[in-house]
Amino acid sequence: MSNKKKWKWGLVTLVFLxxxxxxxxxxxxxxxxxxxxxxxxxxxTLGLIVSFWAFAKTVxxxxxxxxxxxxxxxxxxxxxxxxxxxxxxxxxxxxxxxxQEQISVVIxxxxxxxxxxxxxxxxxxARLNYRFAGAIYFILEDTSGTxxxxxxxxxxxxxxxxxxxxxxx
Numbered sequence: 001m002s003n004k005k006k007w008k009w010g011l012v013t014l015v016f017l018x019x020x021x022x023x024x025x026x027x028x029x030x031x032x033x034x035x036x037x038x039x040x041x042x043x044x045t046l047g048l049i050v051s052f053w054a055f056a057k058t059v060x061x062x063x064x065x066x067x068x069x070x071x072x073x074x075x076x077x078x079x080x081x082x083x084x085x086x087x088x089x090x091x092x093x094x095x096x097x098x099x100q101e102q103i104s105v106v107i108x109x110x111x112x113x114x115x116x117x118x119x120x121x122x123x124x125x126a127r128l129n130y131r132f133a134g135a136i137y138f139i140l141e142d143t144s145g146t147x148x149x150x151x152x153x154x155x156x157x158x159x160x161x162x163x164x165x166x167x168x169x
Contacts, residue, residue, distance in 0.1 A: 013051040020044045064140045086162035092155050095133045101148050104135035
């Protein structure tokens with residue numbers, strides 16, 4: 001992820017911290033004790049926690065994916081991971097939106113993959129992704145500083161290596 005995004009999340013965190021501190025000072029000074037005041041404080045505290053978490057994640061996390069012998073592991077929000085076996089991957093492409101560049105993971109037998117998803121919401125989102133972008137899995141922009149082209153080269157090398165290993169067996 002670019003330094004610009006790190007600065008943006010740092011600024012968001014700082015602003016949340018400032019609003020939170022001001023609200024606490026106002027509550028202490030005015031001796032507010034109504035449920036409305038406390039609910040607003042809780043809301044601001046949750047916003048502060050989320051912004052701290054997002055800022056820490058952008059600074060600490062270096063990749064949005066990793067490679068194992070059996071899977072391509074896509075790291076999602078809140079520490080969740082999606083494991084895609086190399087045998088299901090046909091290739092990689094790019095998908096660019098106005099705000100972000102993404103790498104699309106092209107898999108074989110998309111309908112079977114969608115039908116095996118655990119919830120109706122995930123199946124619906126996967127169908128929409130496939131209809132609009134041609135893939136159901138995407139790798140988001142990295143915070144490691146490597147370009148999308150370098151990531152694509154590495155992923156394609158790994159895919160080629162795993163395809164050759166599978167054919168030799």
